[in-house]
Amino acid sequence: MENDSLASSKMPVHVYSASGRTSIFKNLKKISKEFPVAHALGFRFAERNIRARYRQSLLGVLWALVPPLATAAIWIFLNQKNIVTLNHTGSSYPLFVITGTMLWSVFSTAVIQPIQTIQANAPILVKINFPRESLIITAFYEISFNALISLVIIVAELVIFKVPVTLYTLLFFPAMVVLILLGMCFGLMVLPLALLYKDVQFALPTFLQLAMYATPVVYAATDFSGFSKILALNPVSPVLTSARDWLLGVNLNPSFGPLILITLGSIFILLMGMILQRIAMEILIERMGT
Amino acid sequence: MMSDKDEILVEVNHVSKKFSKSLKQSMWYGLKDLGSAVLGINNHRSVLRQGEFWAVKDLSFTLRRGECLGLIGRNGAGKSTMLKMLNGLIRPDEGTITIRGKTGALIELSAGFNPLLSGRENVYVNGQLLGFTKKEIDNKLEAILDFAEIGEFIDSPVQNYSSGMKVRLGFAVAAQMEPDVMLIDEVLAVGDIGFVLKCLNKMDELRSKTAMIFVSHAMPFVSRMCTSICFMMEDKTTFQSNDVSAGITKYYEGFKNELGRYDGMDIVEIKKITLGSEGCQFGPGETVTISNGKDLVLTIDLYCHQRINRPTIYLAFYDKEQRNFAEVFNFSDQMQLEEMSGAVTFRAVIPNIQFSQGQYSITIGLNEYDNGVRKMIFRYQSAIYFIVDSKKHGWATMQLEPKWEMIYNAIAK
Numbered sequence: 185m186e187n188d189s190l191a192s193s194k195m196p197v198h199v200y201s202a203s204g205r206t207s208i209f210k211n212l213k214k215i216s217k218e219f220p221v222a223h224a225l226g227f228r229f230a231e232r233n234i235r236a237r238y239r240q241s242l243l244g245v246l247w248a249l250v251p252p253l254a255t256a257a258i259w260i261f262l263n264q265k266n267i268v269t270l271n272h273t274g275s276s277y278p279l280f281v282i283t284g285t286m287l288w289s290v291f292s293t294a295v296i297q298p299i300q301t302i303q304a305n306a307p308i309l310v311k312i313n314f315p316r317e318s319l320i321i322t323a324f325y326e327i328s329f330n331a332l333i334s335l336v337i338i339v340a341e342l343v344i345f346k347v348p349v350t351l352y353t354l355l356f357f358p359a360m361v362v363l364i365l366l367g368m369c370f371g372l373m374v375l376p377l378a379l380l381y382k383d384v385q386f387a388l389p390t391f392l393q394l395a396m397y398a399t400p401v402v403y404a405a406t407d408f409s410g411f412s413k414i415l416a417l418n419p420v421s422p423v424l425t426s427a428r429d430w431l432l433g434v435n436l437n438p439s440f441g442p443l444i445l446i447t448l449g450s451i452f453i454l455l456m457g458m459i460l461q462r463i464a465m466e467i468l469i470e471r472m473g474t
Numbered sequence: 475m476m477s478d479k480d481e482i483l484v485e486v487n488h489v490s491k492k493f494s495k496s497l498k499q500s501m502w503y504g505l506k507d508l509g510s511a512v513l514g515i516n517n518h519r520s521v522l523r524q525g526e527f528w529a530v531k532d533l534s535f536t537l538r539r540g541e542c543l544g545l546i547g548r549n550g551a552g553k554s555t556m557l558k559m560l561n562g563l564i565r566p567d568e569g570t571i572t573i574r575g576k577t578g579a580l581i582e583l584s585a586g587f588n589p590l591l592s593g594r595e596n597v598y599v600n601g602q603l604l605g606f607t608k609k610e611i612d613n614k615l616e617a618i619l620d621f622a623e624i625g626e627f628i629d630s631p632v633q634n635y636s637s638g639m640k641v642r643l644g645f646a647v648a649a650q651m652e653p654d655v656m657l658i659d660e661v662l663a664v665g666d667i668g669f670v671l672k673c674l675n676k677m678d679e680l681r682s683k684t685a686m687i688f689v690s691h692a693m694p695f696v697s698r699m700c701t702s703i704c705f706m707m708e709d710k711t712t713f714q715s716n717d718v719s720a721g722i723t724k725y726y727e728g729f730k731n732e733l734g735r736y737d738g739m740d741i742v743e744i745k746k747i748t749l750g751s752e753g754c755q756f757g758p759g760e761t762v763t764i765s766n767g768k769d770l771v772l773t774i775d776l777y778c779h780q781r782i783n784r785p786t787i788y789l790a791f792y793d794k795e796q797r798n799f800a801e802v803f804n805f806s807d808q809m810q811l812e813e814m815s816g817a818v819t820f821r822a823v824i825p826n827i828q829f830s831q832g833q834y835s836i837t838i839g840l841n842e843y844d845n846g847v848r849k850m851i852f853r854y855q856s857a858i859y860f861i862v863d864s865k866k867h868g869w870a871t872m873q874l875e876p877k878w879e880m881i882y883n884a885i886a887k
Contacts, residue, residue: 195654198577200562201570202519225602229586232599236590311582313562314603380504463511470493470564471504 211459218315225314226321229305233322234329248333252285259285259402275432279345283428284401286334287363291420292392293330294367298323299378299385306379310469316462320372327364338431352430359427362443365450366423372457376464380471400425419446481574483655483685484537484560489569491530491555492522499525519567529555531710532569539654542686544700544718546693546725551706553689557581557657560687575654578604578684580661583644589633593624593643596632600647614650621672622646642669649676656684662695674698693722693794693832697867719831719867726794726833726861727763738852742782742840745775745817747858749836766831766864766873770824774838781815782851784843789822792835792856799871830873831864 215222238244259281262268301323302309309319342349378384396402399420422442429435494500503523509515522528530552537543545553558564559571561579586603587596597618601611611618619628622643624635632640645661658677662670677699680686688699696703696718703721705713713724736744751768764770772789789802802822835856842849866873880886 195575198562198573199570200559200565200573202565202567221605224607228599228602228608232588232591232595235595236588239590305586308582308585308603310558310563312579312585312603313577314605376508377505380501380508460512464508466563466565467504467507467511469558471500 208456208459211462212455215317215455215458215462218317222315222318223321226318227325229301229318229322230325230329233301233304233326245333248289248330249337252289252334253282253337255396255402256282256285275347275434276345279341279347279432280404280428281402282341283338283431284424286337287360287424287427288396288399288401290327290331290334290360291363291367291424292396294327294364295371295392296388297327298368298371299375299388301326302375302379303385306472309465310472316465317458320368320458320461323371324364324368327368331360331364342431347431348433350433352433352436356427356431359423359430359443362447362450363420363423363427365454366419366446369450369453369457372454372461375457375461376468379464379468395420419449422446481539482536483539483574484535484687485570485572486533486535486560487570487572489530489533489556489559489566489571490520490528491552491559491564492519492526492567493529493555494523494526496525528710530559530566530706533704533706533712534569535704535714537655537685537687539685540682541702542681542688542700544696544703544721545687545689545706546691546696546703546721547706548708548728551708552710553706554659556706557659557687557689560655560657573655576605576652577655577657578648578651578653579657579659580645580648581657581659583648583661584632584640585644587632587640587644590631592630593622593628593632593635597628597643597647600644601650604648604651606650618643618646618650620646621649621676623669638666638669645669645673645676649673652683653680654684656680656686657689658686659689660691662690662692693725693867694869697722697831698869719865722831722867723763723861723863729833735855736852738840738850738854741778741780742851743777743779744838744852744854744857745777746773747775747838748773749858749860762858762860763863764827764860766829766862766866767826767875770827770860772822772824772836772858774820774822776818776820776840778815778818781813782840782842783813785811785814785851786841786843787820788839788841790837790839792837793871794833797871827862828873828875829862829864830871831862831867832871833859833861834871835859 238247241247256278259268260278263277263281298320302319305319308314309316341347342353347353374384374388378388395418399418401424404425422438423446426438426443429438494503503526533552533556535543545556547553555564557579559566560573561577561581562573584600586600588599591599597615598608598611601614601618602608606614622628622639622645624639624643627635627639632643635643641661662673674695677686681699686699688696690696700718702716703714703718705721705724707713707728713721715721749762749764750771750773751764774787784806786806788805790798791800792798802824836858837853837855838857839853840851842851864873
């Protein structure tokens with residue numbers, strides 16, 4: 185009898201029941217326990233997706249750069265022809281706007297990617313039980329990969345425009361990571377709704393397009409004084425603005441308070457988002473069908 | 475001390491699960507459930523809301539190591555829902571499921587395969603999806619490639635694979651699992667017979683080490699694999715038994731038979747076809763059940779509006795898989811009928827049928843010979859169905875029972 189209880193105590197026991205709601209703390213514990221497995225799988229998925237995505241294209245990864253560069257080109261044109269006059273200060277406008285659109289594209293990818301990755305993997309989600317966090321990790325790696333490609337443009341920019349590289353330039357990188365985390369926060373918050381109602385996915389690109397203009401991407405916050413209240417409420421603007429300022433070496437000492445607050449906030453919301461996803465997924469799988 | 479075999483690995487206790495019929499409603503309920511789940515509100519899961527129905531209702535069973543439960547039932551009986559709950563993908567609305575040990579599922583074999591990547595690359599993705607580490611896959615790669623028999627195709631993109639090859643590769647990866655509880659859903663449907671046999675052997679090997687739940691519509695597999703059976707019916711009642719063949723008979727009986735196609739001229743009318751054995755005749759619409767070893771009696775009432783020259787009747791027997799496994803062509807030899815007209819009734823007695831347990835149908839045809847030319851009058855596909863009740867449920871339709879004799883036995887001397 186003792187032997188048997190020893191043997192069975194080694195075996196994991198799963199109990200599934202209707203009233204099995206677990207606390208946030210228990211969920212966090214589970215997530216951290218499964219993290220190594222989830223990470224390995226998530227990384228493998230990301231590798232698979234990235235490899236497969238560009239296998240059937242000639243220009244490959246360069247396609248990721250087209251949308252932000254196109255937006256930048258439009259605004260450089262508008263500004264040069266004085267159709268829209270932006271009296272921003274500091275660096276040259278092309279440098280300013282290319283960096284801005286690149287950073288915005290990193291952010292908006294971070295919002296959309298978790299939803300896209302999970303949607304694309306719905307067929308296996310409803311059939312196979314694997315750590316649900318792995319797909320979020322996949323999304324993170326896919327976003328980071330896109331961000332790395334954007335870095336190519338940013339490095340080229342620094343070289344071409346002869347921007348001096350200082351210690352502050354290095355601050356750009358953590359700021360970009362915060363931008364990714366922040367984007368993923370938004371993505372994870374709407375994820376359950378997006379999986380239930382396709383409307384969210386249809387609306388999201390348009391919303392992000394509009395949101396770009398509510399963020400100092402193609403203009404500086406100083407360009408419109410009346411607008412500043414909205415900009416102040418936008419958590420993306422301080423992160424994006426500081427990242428760009430650090431890179432281009434202007435206005436090197438922003439107020440760090442909001443930045444730290446946003447960073448901590450995103451990490452907290454990201455964890456909550458993972459728990460939310462865990463709770464939501466079994467309900468969503470019921471509704472997603474086969 | 476309990477032996478390994480007595481370990482209860484799966485305990486399903488009065489489990490129910492509800493679903494919604496309409497998509498819009500389902501989405502709305504999903505949103506509400508989501509809300510109450512996040513807020514931790516208990517939202518009366520055991521009450522049906524408008525438009526909802528029970529997909530699984532009050533199902534209970536236990537399973538020990540070494541046992542295999544066959545979960546059978548028609549489409550929509552709740553088999554897949556039950557598997558999803560056992561797999562921990564969705565939560566029951568009522569009752570509890572307790573699973574001890576590692577769960578493995580042979581469900582979507584080529585899940586996670588990316589068509590653009592090579593077989594080898596996909597093995598790694600799929601393997602990790604099933605819970606192997608990269609190192610474990612490195613070690614098992616030889617065995618996987620061996621089992622899959624894909625040869626040099628392993629480095630081609632999976633989109634060039636046939637569906638059979640994909641399933642082979644998928645099964646080969648999944649076969650490396652060493653779970654305590656194994657869930658299997660209709661995985662043997664694809665693949666050639668050689669591979670199917672290989673899979674069955676692999677599953678036999680796993681069966682002794684695991685508690686297995688096997689979902690299939692192919693009764694020969696169910697009868698081969700399972701030690702007990704749970705037949706889930708549309709009214710959400712179940713038939714559970716250790717007598718697998720009794721469950722299979724119940725399953726076959728549940729089918730309303732699609733009467734087949736009638737091709738032919740209107741010269742001859744089929745008035746009635748009845749089937750029975752040794753005096754017990756069944757009326758139309760009744761399920762005809764004949765015990766193995768009994769005589770099969772087929773009576774055909776016809777009305778010929780015209781004179782039929784040198785008629786001949788043939789019968790063809792089909793099994794559930796629509797295999798034509800037996801024919802009757804001796805009508806004209808025995809009857810040697812020059813002509814027939816008006817009302818006629820024939821009876822054929824086939825003695826001592828030795829069919830495997832299952833459902834069968836008979837196709838009836840009538841030909842005439844007009845100046846040496848054979849002409850079809852009618853062919854009635856699946857004119858009548860019957861069930862054979864037997865303890866024997868084999869791979870082959872015919873289960874022969876020869877008389878055995880000992881001719882020589884060295885030990886007996």
